Each structure stands twice: as structure tokens, then as C-alpha cells.
Amino acid sequence: MGKNPQSARKKRVDLAKKDTGTLGKAISVLDIITQTSAPLRFTDVLQRSDQPRGTLHRQISNLINEGLLAVKSDGSYALGLRLLQFASKAWADNEFRNVAAPHIQKLHEATGETVHLGVLRDIEVTYLDKIESRRNIRMVSQIGNTAPAFCTGVGKAALSVLADDELRERMKRIEFRRFTPNTLSDAAALLAEIDIIRSTGNAYDREEHETGITCVAAPILSPTDPLFAASVSVTGPAYRVTPQMLASWADIARDTASAIMQNMAIQLSPRS
Amino acid sequence: MGKNPQSARKKRVDLAKKDTGTLGKAISVLDIITQTSAPLRFTDVLQRSDQPRGTLHRQISNLINEGLLAVKSDGSYALGLRLLQFASKAWADNEFRNVAAPHIQKLHEATGETVHLGVLRDIEVTYLDKIESRRNIRMVSQIGNTAPAFCTGVGKAALSVLADDELRERMKRIEFRRFTPNTLSDAAALLAEIDIIRSTGNAYDREEHETGITCVAAPILSPTDPLFAASVSVTGPAYRVTPQMLASWADIARDTASAIMQNMAIQLSPRS
DNA sequence: TGAATTAATTCCATTATTTGGAACTGTGTT
DNA sequence: AACACAGTTCCAAATAATGGAATTAATTCA
Numbered sequence: 001m002g003k004n005p006q007s008a009r010k011k012r013v014d015l016a017k018k019d020t021g022t023l024g025k026a027i028s029v030l031d032i033i034t035q036t037s038a039p040l041r042f043t044d045v046l047q048r049s050d051q052p053r054g055t056l057h058r059q060i061s062n063l064i065n066e067g068l069l070a071v072k073s074d075g076s077y078a079l080g081l082r083l084l085q086f087a088s089k090a091w092a093d094n095e096f097r098n099v100a101a102p103h104i105q106k107l108h109e110a111t112g113e114t115v116h117l118g119v120l121r122d123i124e125v126t127y128l129d130k131i132e133s134r135r136n137i138r139m140v141s142q143i144g145n146t147a148p149a150f151c152t153g154v155g156k157a158a159l160s161v162l163a164d165d166e167l168r169e170r171m172k173r174i175e176f177r178r179f180t181p182n183t184l185s186d187a188a189a190l191l192a193e194i195d196i197i198r199s200t201g202n203a204y205d206r207e208e209h210e211t212g213i214t215c216v217a218a219p220i221l222s223p224t225d226p227l228f229a230a231s232v233s234v235t236g237p238a239y240r241v242t243p244q245m246l247a248s249w250a251d252i253a254r255d256t257a258s259a260i261m262q263n264m265a266i267q268l269s270p271r272s
Numbered sequence: 273m274g275k276n277p278q279s280a281r282k283k284r285v286d287l288a289k290k291d292t293g294t295l296g297k298a299i300s301v302l303d304i305i306t307q308t309s310a311p312l313r314f315t316d317v318l319q320r321s322d323q324p325r326g327t328l329h330r331q332i333s334n335l336i337n338e339g340l341l342a343v344k345s346d347g348s349y350a351l352g353l354r355l356l357q358f359a360s361k362a363w364a365d366n367e368f369r370n371v372a373a374p375h376i377q378k379l380h381e382a383t384g385e386t387v388h389l390g391v392l393r394d395i396e397v398t399y400l401d402k403i404e405s406r407r408n409i410r411m412v413s414q415i416g417n418t419a420p421a422f423c424t425g426v427g428k429a430a431l432s433v434l435a436d437d438e439l440r441e442r443m444k445r446i447e448f449r450r451f452t453p454n455t456l457s458d459a460a461a462l463l464a465e466i467d468i469i470r471s472t473g474n475a476y477d478r479e480e481h482e483t484g485i486t487c488v489a490a491p492i493l494s495p496t497d498p499l500f501a502a503s504v505s506v507t508g509p510a511y512r513v514t515p516q517m518l519a520s521w522a523d524i525a526r527d528t529a530s531a532i533m534q535n536m537a538i539q540l541s542p543r544s
Numbered sequence: 545t546g547a548a549t550t551a552a553t554t555c556c557a558t559t560a561t562t563t564g565g566a567a568c569t570g571t572g573t574t
Numbered sequence: 575a576a577c578a579c580a581g582t583t584c585c586a587a588a589t590a591a592t593g594g595a596a597t598t599a600a601t602t603c604a
Contacts (some may be wrong), residue, residue: 021332021334021336021590022590022591023338024338034358042582043579043580053565054565054584058563059295062292065290065292065294071588081398083358084362084363084398084416085417086416087355087360087416089305089351090351090356094350095350120352121353126356128356141484145357197535293561293562294561294591313551314551315550315552324592329552330553331591347600
């Protein structure tokens with residue numbers, strides 16, 4: 001039959017996304033499931049994806065057979081347990097997290113508040129570790145969590161270590177969604193803050209992502225990899241943690257960050 | 273022209289591996305990384321995979337671009353942080369785990385020992401949740417961990433709920449590796465134990481996977497899905513936890529399991 | 545240091561896999 | 575029974591993956 005002469009050539013190559021072929025399309029299904037809170041059945045996924053029926057169906061089948069996706073009793077999809085297995089290994093083996101662990105523990109002991117270790121991925125920050133006062137058995141739900149970089153302390157601190165051109169490239173992709181009245185609302189405001197972070201060495205989150213939650217953070221950069229950007233933060237509820245208290249933790253947060261950096265450098269040099 | 277359309281009762285497909293095309297090949301790279309403790313560089317992966325150079329190279333590139341794989345400073349590969357993000361969602365949203373959570377908490381309080389929630393995946397068991405006495409901040413490293421089913425309490429309990437033909441099918445794939453002197457060493461021994469588990473309702477691990485670790489477990493089966501197999505267990509160090517103590521927890525472990533089953537059934541019926 | 549060796553990356557004609565529109569099946573509803 | 579709708583299967587055409595070989599980069603060692 002006639003081929004499709006109207007093959008519009010609008011290659012929608014998102015600046016960020018390199019071509020990852022078939023794999024990328026399959027993983028994007030996982031992304032859809034991850035990013036949606038409501039239960040999704042086949043047609044729901046179909047609507048949200050740009051794949052045609054047949055294609056999507058086979059992709060989902062493959063994901064299920066690989067254990068990356070599962071079908072719930074109501075026919076909706078959930079992420080598969082094999083992902084837990086991979087993540088468990090990813091976390092346990094993560095060099096950076098292992099190096100940072102004792103330092104964030106000390107930071108927690110010094111401040112008595114919740115401490116986060118975050119790593120930047122593009123324009124989002126993923127929490128790699130967390131230490132809380134109350135023995136929080138359910139913490140796992142937090143590790144691996146991802147938040148926008150532009151409105152969190154860890155995120156802004158991490159952004160600040162990027163080279164300027166890289167930073168601007170990524171900022172083009174930020175959508176300044178307003179989470180609270182304090183959320184920064186445009187690129188100019190964010191750039192201004194990043195300037196301050198660069199000169200002072202500390203980032204603050206003043207209830208910008210979640211009302212009632214404030215934090216002070218300090219950036220960590222890799223001795224070798226210019227694209228690696230991370231940070232530590234001390235977080236607390238605004239009703240209890242005053243701006244003064246936050247400010248009083250700024251130094252020790254920076255010390256923690258730089259201790260981690262130094263340990264990473266040491267980690268790299270010796271041949272063992 | 274097709275062959276007998278219906279006589280395909282004998283699925284001739286490779287028992288374990290269905291064809292998952294390009295995706296499967298890519299994921300198998302993640303498997304190689306997961307299953308090897310030593311750091312692997314490109315050629316190391318190449319040796320362990322059956323893909324040719326060029327192909328493997330592109331697969332790895334794609335995995336890296338998708339954030340599923342990362343390159344460490346020494347050129348070896350590590351699982352990527354995106355996996356953490358997926359796993360975080362997989363865990364938080366998991367229906368079964370959410371239903372089971374309060375019950376295993378109670379079981380922990382009643383016994384004072386470590387409690388596990390495990391789910392069977394083929395012939396392995398993945399730990400979906402864990403509650404420990406000591407506020408174990410580092411517990412995440414355990415959740416998502418996977419162990420052979422045939423030599424763990426959770427695993428054997430879970431196997432016992434499978435229908436006989438399904439069980440035998442899977443048992444063909446078990447490799448009876450000897451982890452400790454007590455590890456069951458052949459299919460006959462395992463089948464005998466499963467018979468006992470089916471009649472008594474409890475499985476024991478008598479230092480079969482790790483020397484010094486014992487446990488008692490109880491199977492959980494899904495009210496609807498005959499392929500779903502899980503279990504709860506109470507685990508403790510052999511020097512402190514005597515066989516008598518384990519036996520005294522058998523009932524409450526079974527009670528926990530059946531309470532979880534009932535809750536799952538309730539969870540499914542009402543359409544609020 | 546630089547030649548030899550090994551590892552990593554790129555290339556591209558061939559091939560196999562994915563693609564996607566459409567037809568089909570199955571389930572539930574009035 | 576007829577309808578509507580979600581899910582599944584099919585297959586020729588299009589495309590993306592393949593894989594052997596050439597190229598480049600990184601180590602090793604004389």
C-alpha cells in the first residue's frame with residue numbers, strides 16, 4: 001500500500017536525549033509508570049506514550065518477561081521487582097555513597113537533624129542516602145527519590161558546581177513549576193541564587209519545594225569528573241528549625257562536603 | 273497453512289527465557305554487572321557476554337545514556353542511579369508490601385527478632401521488606417537482595433505454594449550449590465522438605481544458606497494469582513536462637529502469613 | 545622514552561528486528 | 575443478541591541492530 005508521504009520530518013530530538021534506540025523506547029514506558037500516580041492500564045499507557053498500539057504492546061510484554069514491569073490484579077501495571085534487585089546492588093556498590101557515609105553520619109550527629117546525600121542527574125536530584133533521628137524503618141521509600149534540582153537545597157547546591165555553559169544548557173530544560181509560594185519562578189532568580197551559592201559555599205531551601213521544610217546544603221564536586229555534581233544537606237521542619245539555626249550549620253555542612261571530596265580524591269589515587 | 277493451531281499445549285519455548293529481543297540483550301548486560309563482584313571493564317563484560325564487540329559497545333552506550341549504567345573512574349562499570357529511582361517507586365507502590373507491612377511489624381514485636389518478607393521470582397527469592405531490632409540505618413542494602421530459593425526459609429516456604437507441575441518445572445533449573453554443610457544437595461531432599469512444609473505450614477532454614485543463621489518461615493499465597501508465591505520469616509543467629517525458640521514462633525509466623533493473605537483478598541474485592 | 549601490546553571506539557554494508565496499521569479475540573454491558 | 579471497548583495478534587515494509595574489520599586510544603615494558 002501507499003507509503004506515508006506525509007512523514008513529517010520533525011525529528012523531535014530533545015537536546016538532552018541522545019538516541020538510545022529500542023532500549024530508550026522501552027525504558028520510557030517505565031518512566032511513564034514511574035511518573036504517574038494513578039494506576040495505568042494498557043490504553044492509559046498508550047495515551048501517554050507516542051508509540052502505536054502494536055509496538056507498545058510488544059514493548060510491555062518484553063518488559064514483563066524481563067521482570068521490569070508487573071501486571072496487578074486489576075490489569076494496571078506496576079514496576080517489577082527485578083528493579084529492586086538491581087537497585088540494591090547499585091546502592092551497595094556505589095563508591096561515592098560509601099565514601100560519604102561516615103561523613104554524613106557525623107553531620108547528623110552534630111546537628112541532630114535529618115541529613116541527605118544527593119546526586120544530580122541532568123536537572124533532577126536523586127537522594128542517595130539519608131540519615132534521620134527517629135529510627136526510620138521506612139526510609140527506603142526515600143532513597144532513590146528524585147526531586148527537581150531548582151527548588152531544593154541539594155539540587156541548587158549541586159547545580160552550582162557545574163561549569164557555566166553546562167549549567168545554561170541544562171537550565172533550558174528546567175520547567176519552573178511552582179510548588180510553594182517560595183519556589184523560584186524563573187531562570188534569572190535561579191542564576192542569582194547560584195551566584196550566591198558559589199561565593200558563600202552554601203545553598204538554602206526556604207520552603208521552596210515543600211511548605212514547612214527548610215534546609216541548608218553544601219556542594220560536592222568530583223576531583224576528576226566535571227559532570228559529577230552532588231551535595232549534602234541538613235533538613236528540618238520550619239517550625240522548629242529557625243533560619244539562624246540553619247545558618248549555624250552552614251560551616252559544618254561545608255566541612256562535611258569538603259571532607260567527602262578529599263576522601264574521594266584519596267580513593268582514586270592508590271592502586272589497591 | 274499454520275500448524276495445528278491448538279495442539280501447542282507443550283510450550284516449546286526455552287523454559288526460562290522468553291524472547292525479549294533487543295531489550296533482553298541489553299538487560300543481560302546489567303545482569304552481568306549485578307552478578308559479578310569484581311569490577312568489570314569493557315573486555316571483561318565482553319568475555320562474559322555472547323555479544324560481539326561492536327554490538328556490546330553500543331548496548332553499553334545506550335545503557336549509559338539511559339542512566340542504567342555508569343562508568344567509574346577506573347573505567348569499570350557500575351549500575352546507574354536511575355535504577356534507584358525506579359526501585360524507590362516500585363517499593364513504595366508495591367501493593368503486597370503495603371498490605372503486609374503492619375503484620376510483619378507485629379511479628380517483629382512479638383518475636384523480637386529480624387523479620388523478612390520475601391517474594392519468589394522464578395527460583396530466587398527477593399527480599400521485599402525487613403524489620404530489624406537495632407535501628408538499622410543501612411538496611412536498604414538488604415531490601416531488594418536476592419537469594420536462591422532452595423536454601424532459604426523464605427524461599428522454601430514460597431516454593432511450597434506452587435502447584436506441583438509448576439514446581440517441578442522450576443526445580444529443573446535449580447543448581448544445588450552447596451553454601452554450608454547443611455545446604456540441601458538435591459531435588460529429592462528439597463521435594464521431601466516441601467512435603468513437610470505443605471503439611472506443617474512452616475519452613476525452616478537450619479543454617480543452609482549461611483552458617484550461623486537460622487529461621488522459621490510461613491508461606492503466603494495470593495487469593496487470585498496461582499503464580500504468586502511469597503513468605504514471611506523470623507530470623508536469628510543460631511548461637512542465640514535455639515531450635516525450640518524457632519519452633520515456638522512457627523504458629524505466629526503462620527498467623528501472620530494468613531492475616532496477610534486475608535488482607536490481600538479484602539484489598540481486591542471492594543471497588544470503592 | 546618510544547615501540548609493542550592491549551583495550552576501546554568507530555564504521556558501514558548486510559541482516560534481522562522492530563514497526564505500525566489493521567484485523568481479530570475476548571469481556572463486559574444494555 | 576448486539577454493541578462497545580480493551581487487549582492481543584498478524585505480517586509486509588521500514589528501520590534499527592548487527593558484527594567483522596579498521597581505527598584510535600591507553601598501557602606496558604625494553
